[in-house]
Each structure stands twice: as C-alpha cells, then as structure tokens.
Amino acid sequence: MMTQRVTLKTIAAKTGFSITTVSRGLAGYSDVSPRTKQIILEAAEVLGYYPNLTARQLQKQSTDTVGLILPAQGPRFSDPYFSAIIAGIGDELAQHDMDLLLSKHPPGPKELSAYRRMVEGQRVDGLIVIRTRKQDERISYLSSTSLPFVVFGRSDLDIDFPYIDEDSEVGFFQLTTYLLSQGHTRIGFISGPDNLMFANFRFDGYCRALQEAGLTCDMEYVVRGDLTRKGGEKAARQLLLLAPRPTAIIATNDLMAVATVSVAREKDIKIGEDLSVAGFDDIPPSDYLSLTTMRQPTYEIGRRLSNMLHQLIKGNPLEDRHVLLKPEMIVRNSTCPPRSY
Amino acid sequence: MMTQRVTLKTIAAKTGFSITTVSRGLAGYSDVSPRTKQIILEAAEVLGYYPNLTARQLQKQSTDTVGLILPAQGPRFSDPYFSAIIAGIGDELAQHDMDLLLSKHPPGPKELSAYRRMVEGQRVDGLIVIRTRKQDERISYLSSTSLPFVVFGRSDLDIDFPYIDEDSEVGFFQLTTYLLSQGHTRIGFISGPDNLMFANFRFDGYCRALQEAGLTCDMEYVVRGDLTRKGGEKAARQLLLLAPRPTAIIATNDLMAVATVSVAREKDIKIGEDLSVAGFDDIPPSDYLSLTTMRQPTYEIGRRLSNMLHQLIKGNPLEDRHVLLKPEMIVRNSTCPPRSY
DNA sequence: TGTCTTTTCCAAAACGTTTCGGATATCCTA
DNA sequence: TAGGATATCCGAAACGTTTTGGAAAAGACA
Structure with a gap:
C-alpha cells in the first residue's frame, strides 16, 4: 500500500x-x-x-505562485470587497497556470513578517498588495526588494510602483455634487479610518464638492466610522441626533451606508423620503436595499492586477503602469430631493 | 544593486x-x-x-501548506459563505505558521487536475474540501491518496473520512415545523442544485416535517433554484404565481431567500404579513432584512477544519473524526402566522 | 579511409537545505 | 598515562529536478 x-x-x-x-x-x-x-x-x-513541483521550483528558482496577504481581522472579511478581488485574482491566475498563496493578517508587525516570509523565503514570484494605507510600510518594504509587485490603490509615499486604483475623490465629488444639485445642503458624512488612502480620497471629494458649491465642510456633520456595519450604525446614530438633522448621509463604503439605512428604519425615518443615503462600492446588499452608490469593478480589478503582475514576472513591459478608473454612479431609490420643511 | x-x-x-x-x-x-x-x-x-523555504520543503518533504480549491464560478463567490470559511481557515493556519494555497475552479475536469497538481506535485501537506456533492469525485480521489484531508460536508460515498457538517436536515425540519406550528400549510420551497449534498439534506428536512405533520410534499410547491440571487428570483416568481399562493416560502440558502424578499416587495406583497420567508446561513444581509433563518457558524467551522487537518498532518489522533453541528434557528420579522383569508 | 556532422545519450553540477556518520581535539578518570 | 567519554566540528549524501558540456555512435562527404 x-x-x-x-x-x-x-x-x-x-x-x-x-x-x-x-x-x-x-x-x-x-x-x-x-x-x-x-x-x-x-x-x-x-x-x-x-x-515534484517543489524540486522543480528549487531548480528553476521560480515558483509560479503569487502571494496575497489580506489585511483583515475578525471572522468575516469586512465586506464583499475581498471576495470579489480574490475571485478576480484567482480566475486570472488560473489562466496562466499560477497559484495563489494566501495569508490573512491584520495590519501590524506580524503582517510585515508575513510579507518577509513570502519574499525572502522565496515562496512567491510576485505579490499583490491591496487596500493601501498612509505611509504604507508594505510598499516601502517591497520596493526595497527586487520582487515584482502590483498594488490596488495609490500611496502617499515618494515611490513609484505599478498600481490600479479607482478615482475615489472624483467619485465622491460627483456623488456629493449630485446630492447638492437635488437641493441638499446638510449632507452628513461617515468617514473611514484615517490611515486608509481611499478613505481620505473619498472624504476629499466630498469636501471639494461642498467648497465648489460655496459651502464649507462643517466637521460637525462628519463622523468617523470604521467601515464595519457596527461602526456605521454608531456613526449614523450620532449624525441623526444633530439639529438640524442632515437631509442626506454619505458613507465611505456601502456597508456603513447599509447600516445607516437600518438605523434610520429603526427610528422610522423613511429612506428616500425623509433622508437620502448613499455609499460606495455597490456590494450585493446595496442592490436589495436600493441604495444609491458608486460602483467599482472589484472583480475586474483583481483580474487586471493579476495580469499586470504576470507581465512583470515574465519581464514584459507594462502597457499601463498606473491605472486610474472612474467609478460609475448608480442612482437608486435611497436618494431624493430633500423634503422642504 | x-x-x-x-x-x-x-x-x-x-x-x-x-x-x-x-x-x-x-x-x-x-x-x-x-x-x-x-x-x-x-x-x-x-x-x-x-x-530558502523551497529548499527546506524539498529536504524536509513537507510544505507547511494546506490547499483549498474553491468550487466557484463567476465574478463573485456565490455568497459570503466562502469569505467566512477562508477567514476561519486563514486565521487558524496563521496560528500554526502554515500557509494556504488557494485555487478557484468550477466543478469539472480542470478542478480535479487542480487537486492532482496540489497532491501529486506535493505542493501541500493536506487539503480542505468544501461543499460536498453527490458521488463526490474529489473525495474518492483524495481517499485513494495517502494525503491528509478534511471535509466540510458529508457525502453519499461509501468512504470514511474526517468531516464537519451542519445538520441541515434537522435544521430545515425544525424551521418547517416552526412554520407549520404557526399555521402555515402551503409552504413553498426553493431547492438547490440536486448534486449538492446540503441542498438535498435541507430538502429532506422540509419534507420530513411536512410528512410528520400529516401533509404531503406537493412538488408543485417545490421549485429548483441555483443558490444565486438571480435563480432565487426566478424561483420566487414562479412560486408566487401559484394558486392558491403559498403563505410561506423557504429557500435553501439566504441568498435566494433575500431574492424572494425583493420579488415579493416588487409585487407589493408584505413580508412578515402576507408572506413569510425564511432561509439558511444567516449571511449579513439577512440581518438587515430581518430574515428568519438557520444560522451556521461558518467561520468557526473553517477554524475547526484547519485545526483538524493540522492534527492529521502532525499524525495526532483526532478527538472527533465526524462532527455534526446543530444549526440555530434565528427568528426575525420575515415570518409570522398566515393571514387567514 | 579519414574527417566532419548529426544524432542520441549521459555524468556531473547545480538549486539550498538538513541529516547521518564519523573525525578530531579536549577533557576526565583510574 | 592509557582509556574512555565529551564537546565540537564537518564531508558527503540526500531531497527531485533541470541544465551544461561533452561523449559515443552513426551517418555523410571527400
């Protein structure tokens, strides 16, 4: 036997x-x-x-494997975002007969050692970094390395690297402008963690829209969230206590927008009548709830990232080293002109 | 340089x-x-x-890596189920300093060759199989191998293997019995793909409850779904056209139950008043929509699977080779006694 | 017939690690 | 001071593959 x-x-x-x-x-x-x-x-x-693939890898000095470390904590990925990107990456890699080595570590020192393990232990031919942060140490580390990597998101570091990102700033500028054009003037904002690049971009877009409309960004109407549903609920509650109450609330991601909807319902505030709510991402539940949002094609981004990385690994030049996608506004029933009262 | x-x-x-x-x-x-x-x-x-980890692996003849092949197709995993299980597996593996090698292949020949690649190419020390099917070839293949593996779900094969599963049959028996006790007699059922083990178990539980209540399982009130939202909508539409209309609809998973809710809304049928709806899984949107459902602790199952596999790899005996968990009934507002009309 | 290709094969080195079985030197004990 | 134990080190083999640089045999050509 x-x-x-x-x-x-x-x-x-x-x-x-x-x-x-x-x-x-x-x-x-x-x-x-x-x-x-x-x-x-x-x-x-x-x-x-x-x-024996291991022996072959040792001899060829390449692994046909790419690494991805999910910067997530807790039992569920914070939102369907990670699922979609894994799906995209996985499908594209399968096309090139490559494998995906996956880890999951919340940001911190153990996260970085997971990167070191993959890179310096030569377990992968390349890496994909997602959800960029301010002064992202993952990027500075990787760029000190000769290993190919691609990134979902931009950074504030003075380092050039290949990335794909959606233009969150323009996205929320557009969304906010839309709400302003409907007549809203008190637009609450549920922000995200300050260290996440996209959260800042989204906030910036919101502010710019207000300013270009001649309004000031009143920080009383801006409440910090953490991208989770719980955090969103807390923030929404806080916003809905303000007097005068905001007539619209924009959340940095759909998950918190969804949370806002639940809180409003609980208080018998009618969404799309007494209160407009909008988010960003267009995750599946947003559809059920008829939530106005900005759509980003996360799955396609995953595919494209894989593809870029594959080119880099093969040593091919990149056609586009920096890709900035325009998110699409999806208007649903959760937004309407403010009730004049 | x-x-x-x-x-x-x-x-x-x-x-x-x-x-x-x-x-x-x-x-x-x-x-x-x-x-x-x-x-x-x-x-x-x-x-x-x-x-160099590759060299070490070759010498030690072990990889400290476990494999997982997602049997999914399309841009998004069919539901948050996969996210939760990956999170659980990932967290537990991190504790043991092991890595996860992930692939994604829809069921079919390429899927099996992905297994062969991992097993025979000696890329992993063990495998986790999820979402079992009738006559599951992955299991018969793996059991012909000496590589350790654990499974989420039971099978109809005459093979013994370590698994964890939730008792779907009892779960839907319980749920159906609950609805019957509320007075429902026309309970529609949206089934899942016939080849998935859990879909059959769930249907069996539904039938048994009807029979023990002295009713017969009228196949007119059973419509095939495919676990996706779209399939759920189609099935729900079909059920809602029946005369007399069902007073309650149970779906094999929450995603299709959620779809049923949207369809009903669209037809101005009030959920929790004119129609009761329930599902299985307790995915996040179910909470927002106040959907009655059976909760299964997917994240914990992922952790436990990893842990079992780790024991097997180390050569330790398993305390429980077969684990059958009881799902918990979560009653929310989507179910109520039937309107007497 | 002798040289020159071409065809077909293989020994050995290499990838980077771990481990087996000594070898050498040092130390203690009687 | 011979004996054995102990401490410290290392050569060589092994894991399974690919590649380099020929070698041997066969065929072509003069």
Whole structure:
C-alpha cells in the first residue's frame, strides 16, 4: 500500500535510460529519439509519474505562485470587497497556470513578517498588495526588494510602483455634487479610518464638492466610522441626533451606508423620503436595499492586477503602469430631493 | 544593486565554518559551541540571511501548506459563505505558521487536475474540501491518496473520512415545523442544485416535517433554484404565481431567500404579513432584512477544519473524526402566522 | 579511409537545505 | 598515562529536478 514515490529516478531505473534522458524526454527535447521518448512516456504513464513541483521550483528558482496577504481581522472579511478581488485574482491566475498563496493578517508587525516570509523565503514570484494605507510600510518594504509587485490603490509615499486604483475623490465629488444639485445642503458624512488612502480620497471629494458649491465642510456633520456595519450604525446614530438633522448621509463604503439605512428604519425615518443615503462600492446588499452608490469593478480589478503582475514576472513591459478608473454612479431609490420643511 | 542571494554557503564562507555547522548553529543544535553559534548568528544577521523555504520543503518533504480549491464560478463567490470559511481557515493556519494555497475552479475536469497538481506535485501537506456533492469525485480521489484531508460536508460515498457538517436536515425540519406550528400549510420551497449534498439534506428536512405533520410534499410547491440571487428570483416568481399562493416560502440558502424578499416587495406583497420567508446561513444581509433563518457558524467551522487537518498532518489522533453541528434557528420579522383569508 | 556532422545519450553540477556518520581535539578518570 | 567519554566540528549524501558540456555512435562527404 505504501508505494514508493515515483520520481525520475524510478523511470530511469525501469527504462534503463539516465535521469537526464528521462527528464528531457518528458520535457520534449529534440535530442532524445522518438522511440526512447515513446518508451519513457509510457513508463511515466504506467508508473503514474507526476513531477515534484517543489524540486522543480528549487531548480528553476521560480515558483509560479503569487502571494496575497489580506489585511483583515475578525471572522468575516469586512465586506464583499475581498471576495470579489480574490475571485478576480484567482480566475486570472488560473489562466496562466499560477497559484495563489494566501495569508490573512491584520495590519501590524506580524503582517510585515508575513510579507518577509513570502519574499525572502522565496515562496512567491510576485505579490499583490491591496487596500493601501498612509505611509504604507508594505510598499516601502517591497520596493526595497527586487520582487515584482502590483498594488490596488495609490500611496502617499515618494515611490513609484505599478498600481490600479479607482478615482475615489472624483467619485465622491460627483456623488456629493449630485446630492447638492437635488437641493441638499446638510449632507452628513461617515468617514473611514484615517490611515486608509481611499478613505481620505473619498472624504476629499466630498469636501471639494461642498467648497465648489460655496459651502464649507462643517466637521460637525462628519463622523468617523470604521467601515464595519457596527461602526456605521454608531456613526449614523450620532449624525441623526444633530439639529438640524442632515437631509442626506454619505458613507465611505456601502456597508456603513447599509447600516445607516437600518438605523434610520429603526427610528422610522423613511429612506428616500425623509433622508437620502448613499455609499460606495455597490456590494450585493446595496442592490436589495436600493441604495444609491458608486460602483467599482472589484472583480475586474483583481483580474487586471493579476495580469499586470504576470507581465512583470515574465519581464514584459507594462502597457499601463498606473491605472486610474472612474467609478460609475448608480442612482437608486435611497436618494431624493430633500423634503422642504 | 543586484546583490547575490545570501545562503548558508555565504555565511559559511564568511565565518569560515562549514555549511553543516552554520545550519546546525542557526537551528540551535547543542553540538555547536556557544561562541561559534554567536558568530554564526551575527553573520546571518548582518548578511540578512533568510532560509530558502523551497529548499527546506524539498529536504524536509513537507510544505507547511494546506490547499483549498474553491468550487466557484463567476465574478463573485456565490455568497459570503466562502469569505467566512477562508477567514476561519486563514486565521487558524496563521496560528500554526502554515500557509494556504488557494485555487478557484468550477466543478469539472480542470478542478480535479487542480487537486492532482496540489497532491501529486506535493505542493501541500493536506487539503480542505468544501461543499460536498453527490458521488463526490474529489473525495474518492483524495481517499485513494495517502494525503491528509478534511471535509466540510458529508457525502453519499461509501468512504470514511474526517468531516464537519451542519445538520441541515434537522435544521430545515425544525424551521418547517416552526412554520407549520404557526399555521402555515402551503409552504413553498426553493431547492438547490440536486448534486449538492446540503441542498438535498435541507430538502429532506422540509419534507420530513411536512410528512410528520400529516401533509404531503406537493412538488408543485417545490421549485429548483441555483443558490444565486438571480435563480432565487426566478424561483420566487414562479412560486408566487401559484394558486392558491403559498403563505410561506423557504429557500435553501439566504441568498435566494433575500431574492424572494425583493420579488415579493416588487409585487407589493408584505413580508412578515402576507408572506413569510425564511432561509439558511444567516449571511449579513439577512440581518438587515430581518430574515428568519438557520444560522451556521461558518467561520468557526473553517477554524475547526484547519485545526483538524493540522492534527492529521502532525499524525495526532483526532478527538472527533465526524462532527455534526446543530444549526440555530434565528427568528426575525420575515415570518409570522398566515393571514387567514 | 579519414574527417566532419548529426544524432542520441549521459555524468556531473547545480538549486539550498538538513541529516547521518564519523573525525578530531579536549577533557576526565583510574 | 592509557582509556574512555565529551564537546565540537564537518564531508558527503540526500531531497527531485533541470541544465551544461561533452561523449559515443552513426551517418555523410571527400
């Protein structure tokens, strides 16, 4: 039962050829005669040979694997964002016969050592970094390395690296402007963690829209959230206590916008009548709840990131080293002109 | 800039000791004197040595990696189920300093060759199989192998393997019985793909409850779904056209239950008044929508699966080789006694 | 017949690690 | 001071693959 592993050596012993010839035969080199190649292939077949990928990796000094470390904590990824990006990355990698080495670490020192492990332990040929932060140490570390990597999101570091990002600033500028055009003047904002790049961009877009409309960004109407549903609820509650109450609330992500909807319902405030609510991401529940939002094609971004990385690994030049996508505004029933009262 | 890789050989050359001694010094063996160990550690430090994990894997014949192949298709995982399980697996593996090798393949021949690649290419020390199917070829394949694996879900094969599963049959028996006790007699059912084990179990529970209540399982009130939102909508539409209309609808998963809610809303059928709706899983949107459902602790199951696998890999005996969890009924506002009309 | 290709094969080195089985030197004990 | 124990080190083999640089045999050409 405990059959010995079958390696090139096994085939060599069985066929009488050398390990070299067996290897080259299987690889299809032209310096092995058709007849012996045939013999070797048959032997491999009957013995059930499968190459040891680890040995091959060691010899070839490449792993056909890319690494992804999810900067998440807790039992559920904070939102469907991670699922979509993993799906995109996974599908694209499968096309190139590459594997994905996945870890999950909340930001912190253990996260960075997970990167070091992948990079310096030479476990991967490249890395994908997602959800960029201010002064992102992952990026400064990786750029000190010669390993290829691509990033979802921009950074405030003075480092050039290949990335894809959605233009969050323009997205929220557009969304805020839309609400202003409907007549809203008191627009509450639920922000995200200050160290996340996209959270800042989104806030910036909101502010700029207000300013260009001649309004000032009243910090009383800006409440910090943490992108989770719980944090969103807390922030929404706080905003809804303000007097005068905001007529619209924008949340940095859909998850918190959804939370705002629940809180409003609980207080018998009618969404899309007494209160407008909007978010960013267009996650599945937003659709059910008819939430106005900015859509970003996370799955496609995942695919594109993989593809870029694959090019880099192969040593090909990148057609676009920096990609900035425009998010699309999806207007649903959660937004309307303010009730004049 | 293109600094040479630093290996044991580099340290050996620099310190004047042999590769063997360097290796043993770093590993902390007692047959290297404290002074030379000190020298070696310092040299490793200044040179920035990091062991090549691939080489180590080859030598040790183990990878400290487990494989997971997501049986999913399309841009988004069909539901938050996959996210939660990946999170659980990832967190638990991190505790044991193991990595996760992830692929994504829809069921089919390419899926199986992805398994073969991981197993026969010796890329992983063990595998986790999720979402079991009838006559699941992944399981029969893996059990023909000597590689450890654990499974989320039971199977109809005559093979013994370690698994964790939730008792879907009992879960839906309980849920259906609850609805019957509220007075419902026409309970529609949105089933799942026939080849998925859990979908069958859930349907069985539904049927058994009807039968024990003296009712028959009228197949007109059972419509096939595919676990996605779209499929759920189609099925719900079909059920709501029946005359007499069902007073309650149970869906095989929450995603389709959520879809049922949207369809009903669209038709101005009030959920929790004119129609009761319930699902299975307790995904986040269910909470927002106040959907009655059966909760299964997917994250914890992921953790536990990892843990079981880790024990198997270490060669430890398993305390529980077969775990069957009871799902918890979460009653929310989407269910109520039928309107008597 | 002798040289020159071409065909077909293989030994050995390499990738970077760990481990086995000594070897040498030092120390203690009687 | 001979004996054995102990401390410290290392060469070589092994993990399984690919590649380099020939070697041997066969064929082509003069």
